[in-house]
Each structure stands twice: as structure tokens, then as C-alpha cells.
Amino acid sequence: MRTKIVKYILKKELLDILRDKKTIFMMIILPLILYPVLLIGMTQVMSMSMNSMNQQELTVGISKELDGDLSKVVDELNNENSHNDGELNFVSVEDYEKSLEESRIDAYLSVDDNKNYKIYINSSQNNSNTALSKIEKALDKYKELKVEEKLSEEGLDVKSTLEPISYESVDLAKNEELAGSFLGQLLPFILVMGVLLGAIYPAIDVMAGEKERGTLETLFTLPISNLELVMGKYLAVSFSAIVTAVLNVFSILLTMVFLVTSSGLSGELGIDSFKFKSLVLPIIITIVCIGLFAMVVSAVVMCVCSLAKNFKDAQNYITPVMLLVMIPSYVSMIPTIELDTFTATIPVVNISLLIKSVLSFKSDLSLIALVLVSNLAFVFLSVLLLSKMFNSEDILFGNNKSFSFLEKRSNIKKGTIPGISDGVVLYGVGLLLFIYIGSLVQMKFGMTGLGITQIMIIGLPLIFAHYIKTDFKKTFSLNIPEISHLISGVILWIGAYILVMLTTQIMLYIFPQNMEALEGLSKALFGEDNFLVNLFVVAIMPAICEEIFFRGFLFTSFRGKKSVKGAILGSAILFAFMHIEFIKILPITILGSALAYSVYKSGSIYVSMLIHFLNNGLAVVVSHYPNGKLAALYSLLEVDFGNPNWIKIIGLIVISVLLIGISALIFNGSKKKGKVEA
CATH class of the missing domain: 3.40.190.10 (Periplasmic binding protein-like II)
Structure with missing residues (x-):
């Protein structure tokens, strides 16, 4: 890669960015003018209102x-x-x-x-x-x-009677520590917002804007490599994001200083004796963190914008990214969450908590190093993904269609299957219905509400599949399985279930505060004393309804002509997130992957329905008969990770791997394989 060429491209992209009025407004006008006007104006209005009252x-x-x-x-x-x-x-x-x-x-x-x-x-x-x-x-x-x-x-x-003793509190915190603690809660969110605002519009312009203007093809005719072109554009977007974030911070800090000094509070708050030197190192670390985070966000935003065919599409695609980045940044405002070895590896969360800990003078060098290393890894992966996308002509110059939601397929031959856009939209609608309607009916009607939710889950894909005139048999894998497929599915479930149990116990050991929520969820699921009612609502209905939704419509739509591994993992992750319980995301992802794999290998959704029924049915039986033989067998999978028995743990893992391997051999050796072509 020639650095001279990259510099020329960087210069060209920066000039193009600075010519765009929207970008100039978001990068310079907004932080330098709008924030002071809003903060000072709101303060004065509130002051006038209070004086009036x-x-x-x-x-x-x-x-x-x-x-x-x-x-x-x-x-x-x-x-x-x-x-x-x-x-x-x-x-x-x-x-x-x-x-x-x-x-x-x-x-x-x-x-x-x-x-x-x-x-x-x-x-x-x-x-x-x-x-x-x-x-x-x-x-x-x-x-x-x-x-x-x-x-x-x-x-x-x-x-002496009313005040037999006297006491006073003495705050040993220094002024700079108090200021750092306050800024540590506020600044991370502002910085994340600043980085987002600085990256979004330049990324849209250098990607979707180039496509819309028809100038991207011209750039590829130049004697430069794709990597040089990518790096030039990428550095321009990253630079814009960093500049915007820094301007946001300085604008708000200067505005706050103005408000304090103009109100005559500098002496009362101890600003006169403030030791600004103590904040030099935290500020340097913060700037480094902002730079790395800006590089990650820039690469992610550019990847998303490369999928859009014009400016309008890019704005639509970028909205979910904004939500995914903004929501975790609020973590700095939660006093009980601190930077540790786990949170230091979570994108966005690690940056927010690191800035909070550094400004509060509670930083740990090992945790800082972990955050920096993890973000460097994210930068590398993001840039690698971006360069791969730039090497794909289908992505850069293909006719990328928008989501085909509510589009009938009457002009397509019978036998078509839903595309990935259909699956994403269906999942989004299903998730909203589950949160806003399913949770309400479950709260009001209990087990009956859970049954209503399951009917809603199966009804949505069936209605949508009928509307777009898809082939039901192919979409929902409605094929009669072989006996060997059913046997292999049961063996696969036992192996996967061991991993699910071990993973759940590890998560509870790391996050013991979630035990209460998990117990509350179990009580809600098995609130009825009637065994048959619980078995029907908790085991039979989800085995049919959720499988039709996830391993039927969603898995088929994700599969298409793309990687089957990606479809299996993607549908499993979305299946886990639908359960809306943090502690269960990883275990349910493992279970969901096994369910999707069984459908892929057997070509029949009835295999995954059997596995789903066995999984939920076991929980129902154990809850109703805690002293039965199944409960005793279930207890063999329990492990105390506070004082672990490593021989037992390794043995369970080996058994799990062997069972999964045996299942794969049976699937692969069956006469009729279920790899139905999309």
C-alpha cells in the first residue's frame, strides 16, 4: 500500500466532506453554536421561571x-x-x-x-x-x-437536651475528583454522540453519495488499489468523527465554565483552587480512547453505508446503528456498573466505562490495556470487513434492492422462498409485538396470555408467507423425517443440552444478581399447578409455534444462497434475543444453533420441533416432580463454579462433544439428506 496515494485520497475526501453543508453543520455549527445557545438559553429560561415563581x-x-x-x-x-x-x-x-x-x-x-x-x-x-x-x-x-x-x-x-451530641461530615474528595466524577458520568454519552454525528454524514457521502453521483466507478479506473482507496476514505471519516467529538466536548465544557463563572459560583465550587494538572493524564487517555472508538464506529458506519444505493437508503440503514451505539453508552450513568475484565471487552460499553473510571481517578492500568487491545482488535476486524466489501462488485455496484416488505411476489414463479430482507422485517415486527402486546397479555392473563403469545408468534410468519405467495413446504421445511433423523436429533439435543446447562451456570456464577430474575421467570412460566396445562403451553405450543417462526421462515430467509453457517448462527442469536433475558442469551444461542442445524441436515422442521419439545418438556417435568428420576439425572449436570470439580466439568464437555459428533455422523450417513436448495 502506497502511503502517498492514501494521503491524496484522504485530502480529496476531506475536501469533499467540507464542501457538504450538512456535514459542516453537524461537525462545526452544532457543537460550537447550538450547544452553548441551548444550554445558556435553557438556564436563563429556568432562572426567569424560578424568579417568577x-x-x-x-x-x-x-x-x-x-x-x-x-x-x-x-x-x-x-x-x-x-x-x-x-x-x-x-x-x-x-x-x-x-x-x-x-x-x-x-x-x-x-x-x-x-x-x-x-x-x-x-x-x-x-x-x-x-x-x-x-x-x-x-x-x-x-x-x-x-x-x-x-x-x-x-x-x-x-x-443539651435536644442536642446531646454534635456531628459534622467532612468530604475528603478533592475538587478535581468531584469534577472528574461528574464529567465521567456525562462525558461518555456526549462523546459517543459526537463520534456518531461526526462519522455518519461523512460516511454516507463517501459511500452512498459517491454511488448516487456516479463517481465511485471513476475512482476505480484510477491506477490505485482497493485497499488504498478504502484507507483514504476510512481515514477521512475517522478524522471527521474525532474532530466532531473533541469539538462537542470543548463546547460543552466551555459552556459549563461560562455558566458557573457568570453565576459567581466559581469560588463556592472550588474552581479557583482546582488543580488542572491532575486531569492531564486522564484527558490524554480519554482522547486516545475516543480516537480508537471513532475508528471502530467509522468502519462500521461505512460498512452499513456501502450497502445503500443512494443517500436516502443510507440514512434509513444508519438508524439502527445509531440506536445500537447510543443505548450502551448510557451505562456510564449507572453507578453500580464499573469497568472490569468482562465489561472491558464489550464495544461502546468499555469506552464509556473507561472514560468514567479515568476521569474519576479509579483507573486500572491492566483494564485500560484490555480496553485498548480490544478496541484495536475491533478496528482491525472492522477495516478487514470494509476492505472485503470493497472487493465485492455485487455490494458496490450491484442493484441492492430495498427491503421487500409488503411486496407481493405475484410476478415470480411459484416455489420462491423469502429473502433476508423478509426475515429481518418479520423478526422486527414479531419482536415489537412480543414486547408491546405479548408482555401485556402474559402479565394480565398468565398462562393463557403465554398461549395467546405463541399463537401470535406462529400466525405472523404464516400470514406473511401467504401474502408474499411463498412455497410453504420449502419455506417451513414441511418434510417427513427419517427415523434416523429423529434419533440423531435426540442425541444432538442431549449433547447441546449439557453445554447449555454448563453455560447457564457459568453465566450465573459471573452474574449472580441475575439468579433472582431467573427464578422469577421460572415461577411465571410454571405458575399453574396443572401438569398437563403447563406441558401444553410451555412445551408443545413453543415447539410448534416458535419453530415455525425461527427454524421455518427466519432460517430459510437467512439461508438463501448465502453461508449456511451464518444462517444457523444468525437465526440462533435472534432466537436468543427474543427471550429478552441477558443471562440466557448465550445458552439459548447454543440451543438455537442445534435446532437450526437439525433442520438443515434433516430437511424437516419436525426434528427441531421434537428437540424443542424435549427441552421444554424436561423443565416442566422437573418443576412438577422435583424428587423424580429425571430431576435426579438433571442434578448430575449441576456444577459449583465457585469450587469447581474440573474432572466432572471436563467429563461433561467430552460427553457433549461426543454426542454432537455421533449425531453429525448419523445425519451425514442418512440416505436422504435434507439440504434443500434455496
């Missing part, structure tokens, strides 16, 4: 005149806080409920003969809570006054 008179209804001492306390409070709070004004009211409803009073104070006070408010009114706060403050002072009078009458020393 504080200057208002707070009207409090009463049924009879206040006690003399209480009246004096109220007058003192009104005089002390006349410039900070609204003054309390007491008026006689007969129907306090109607007066509160019509906002003629802000609160109502009643007292009985035993001097028990009640404060009535209408919290939907703006001033009602303010009045409540001030009345409570007055009553607290009034109570203290009465206690002091009582103690004086008894001849007791007021101070």
Missing part, C-alpha cells in the same frame, strides 16, 4: 385564625425569604376542595383541638408544592419553639 404570593386557606406563635413564625419566614420564596398569605376558606380545584388557593391548612395539623394541596398545580414546602418549614420551626418552651418550663437545658 418566587415572586408570587402563595395563598393558603384556613378555617380559623392561626395560633399567635405560629403567626409570628410565618411572619419571620416571610421576612427572611422575601427575595427567595413566595410569601405565605392566609385567607379564610369554607370549601377548600373546590378552592384548590379552581386554583383560588395554593394549599389549605387545618388544625383540630389537639393541635394536629393537616396540609391539603393539589399537586397538579405549580405553586401547590412550593406552598407545601414553606408551610412545612413554618410548622417545623413552630414545633421547635413549642418544644423549647416545654423544656424551659421543666427546668431543662434546651441545647
Whole structure:
């Protein structure tokens, strides 16, 4: 690769990026002008609103005149806080409920003969809570006054009686540590947003924009290699992302400093004695992290944009990427999640937590190194994927069709199967229905709701398949299996089930806090005492309905003419995510892979239905008969990873591998193989 050529391409792409008004706005105008205007404007509006509320008179209804001492306390409070709070004004009211409803009073104070006070408010009114706060403050002072009078009458020393001990809290945190802790929660999200905004529009322009303008073909006629072209474009997008992120940070920091100093709070907050040198190393580490993260995001965004045929398509494709990157960045705002060996390997999460730990002066060199190494690996993989895509003429110049959702296939010969776009759209619709409708009916109707959800799961692919006029037998693999296929499927399930159990226990050992959620899920699934009802709803219905959805429509749509391994793994991962339980994602992915593999090898969905039924049916039997023989056999798979028996663990793994291997041999040796061509 010639670096001189890469520099020329980088220069050309940067000039093209700077000519685009949208990119200039997102990179420069937004962080330098919009953020200060918004923050300062919002602060001033809130300040004006608070001042307006504080200057208002707070009207409090009463049924009879206040006690003399209480009246004096109220007058003192009104005089002390006349410039900070609204003054309390007491008026006689007969129907306090109607007066509160019509906002003629802000609160109502009643007292009985035993001097028990009640404060009535209408919290939907703006001033009602303010009045409540001030009345409570007055009553607290009034109570203290009465206690002091009582103690004086008894001849007791007021101070020693009411305050037998004294205490004070001393905060040893330095100003820079407090500032770092605050910035560590806020900055990661802002940085991620900045990197996204800086990468999206340049990536769209250098990929989809080039296609739309018809200039990408011209670039490939030049005497340069694809790798040189990719690196030039990639470095331009990465540079834009880094610049935008840095501008976002400095813009917000300078705005915050302006707000603090202009309000005269610099002395109170200790900014005058702030040691900025202590933040030099954290800032350097943060900038390095931002750079690596920007390179990862740039490569991912460019890969997605390379699939689009025009600017509009690229904007549509990039929306899911934005969500996938934005949501994990919120992790820095969760105080209970810290950077450790596990979170240091998760994209986006590791960067957010690293910035948080570094700015909070709680960084660990080994964890920093792990984050940097993992991000370097992600950069390498992303660039490798991007270069592979640039070598594919089908991707760069092919007629990449948009999602064919709701498109009838009447013009296609009978026997067609759904494409990958059909599968993705169907899964998205199914996931939304499961979250918004399935969860509600399950919460309201229990086991009946679970059955309704299963009907919804099977109904969606059947309706969609009928609408697009697909071949049901091919799409859903409705072939009668051989006896050897069924036997092989059972052996495959036993081997996979051992791995599922071991993986589940490992996950629970790493994340013990999820045990309670898992137990709650088990209680919800087996809430009925009737064994047959549980067996039907938990084992039989999912074995039919979920298999039709995932190993039927989804697996077939992913399979197409692409890699079968990718279809097996992709459908398994989506199957795991549909269960919406973090601790079960990896185990269910293993199970889903075994189910998809059995359909691929046998050509029959009935094999995966049998495996699914056995898997769920075993859980039902064990839950209803905890002292039975199956429960005893089930307990043999339990392993204490706190004090592991490595001989048992290795033995289980060996048995699992042998069973899976035997299953594969039986599948491969069968007379009729199920590799139905797409």
C-alpha cells in the first residue's frame, strides 16, 4: 500500500466532506453554536421561571385564625425569604376542595383541638408544592419553639437536651475528583454522540453519495488499489468523527465554565483552587480512547453505508446503528456498573466505562490495556470487513434492492422462498409485538396470555408467507423425517443440552444478581399447578409455534444462497434475543444453533420441533416432580463454579462433544439428506 496515494485520497475526501453543508453543520455549527445557545438559553429560561415563581404570593386557606406563635413564625419566614420564596398569605376558606380545584388557593391548612395539623394541596398545580414546602418549614420551626418552651418550663437545658451530641461530615474528595466524577458520568454519552454525528454524514457521502453521483466507478479506473482507496476514505471519516467529538466536548465544557463563572459560583465550587494538572493524564487517555472508538464506529458506519444505493437508503440503514451505539453508552450513568475484565471487552460499553473510571481517578492500568487491545482488535476486524466489501462488485455496484416488505411476489414463479430482507422485517415486527402486546397479555392473563403469545408468534410468519405467495413446504421445511433423523436429533439435543446447562451456570456464577430474575421467570412460566396445562403451553405450543417462526421462515430467509453457517448462527442469536433475558442469551444461542442445524441436515422442521419439545418438556417435568428420576439425572449436570470439580466439568464437555459428533455422523450417513436448495 502506497502511503502517498492514501494521503491524496484522504485530502480529496476531506475536501469533499467540507464542501457538504450538512456535514459542516453537524461537525462545526452544532457543537460550537447550538450547544452553548441551548444550554445558556435553557438556564436563563429556568432562572426567569424560578424568579417568577418566587415572586408570587402563595395563598393558603384556613378555617380559623392561626395560633399567635405560629403567626409570628410565618411572619419571620416571610421576612427572611422575601427575595427567595413566595410569601405565605392566609385567607379564610369554607370549601377548600373546590378552592384548590379552581386554583383560588395554593394549599389549605387545618388544625383540630389537639393541635394536629393537616396540609391539603393539589399537586397538579405549580405553586401547590412550593406552598407545601414553606408551610412545612413554618410548622417545623413552630414545633421547635413549642418544644423549647416545654423544656424551659421543666427546668431543662434546651441545647443539651435536644442536642446531646454534635456531628459534622467532612468530604475528603478533592475538587478535581468531584469534577472528574461528574464529567465521567456525562462525558461518555456526549462523546459517543459526537463520534456518531461526526462519522455518519461523512460516511454516507463517501459511500452512498459517491454511488448516487456516479463517481465511485471513476475512482476505480484510477491506477490505485482497493485497499488504498478504502484507507483514504476510512481515514477521512475517522478524522471527521474525532474532530466532531473533541469539538462537542470543548463546547460543552466551555459552556459549563461560562455558566458557573457568570453565576459567581466559581469560588463556592472550588474552581479557583482546582488543580488542572491532575486531569492531564486522564484527558490524554480519554482522547486516545475516543480516537480508537471513532475508528471502530467509522468502519462500521461505512460498512452499513456501502450497502445503500443512494443517500436516502443510507440514512434509513444508519438508524439502527445509531440506536445500537447510543443505548450502551448510557451505562456510564449507572453507578453500580464499573469497568472490569468482562465489561472491558464489550464495544461502546468499555469506552464509556473507561472514560468514567479515568476521569474519576479509579483507573486500572491492566483494564485500560484490555480496553485498548480490544478496541484495536475491533478496528482491525472492522477495516478487514470494509476492505472485503470493497472487493465485492455485487455490494458496490450491484442493484441492492430495498427491503421487500409488503411486496407481493405475484410476478415470480411459484416455489420462491423469502429473502433476508423478509426475515429481518418479520423478526422486527414479531419482536415489537412480543414486547408491546405479548408482555401485556402474559402479565394480565398468565398462562393463557403465554398461549395467546405463541399463537401470535406462529400466525405472523404464516400470514406473511401467504401474502408474499411463498412455497410453504420449502419455506417451513414441511418434510417427513427419517427415523434416523429423529434419533440423531435426540442425541444432538442431549449433547447441546449439557453445554447449555454448563453455560447457564457459568453465566450465573459471573452474574449472580441475575439468579433472582431467573427464578422469577421460572415461577411465571410454571405458575399453574396443572401438569398437563403447563406441558401444553410451555412445551408443545413453543415447539410448534416458535419453530415455525425461527427454524421455518427466519432460517430459510437467512439461508438463501448465502453461508449456511451464518444462517444457523444468525437465526440462533435472534432466537436468543427474543427471550429478552441477558443471562440466557448465550445458552439459548447454543440451543438455537442445534435446532437450526437439525433442520438443515434433516430437511424437516419436525426434528427441531421434537428437540424443542424435549427441552421444554424436561423443565416442566422437573418443576412438577422435583424428587423424580429425571430431576435426579438433571442434578448430575449441576456444577459449583465457585469450587469447581474440573474432572466432572471436563467429563461433561467430552460427553457433549461426543454426542454432537455421533449425531453429525448419523445425519451425514442418512440416505436422504435434507439440504434443500434455496
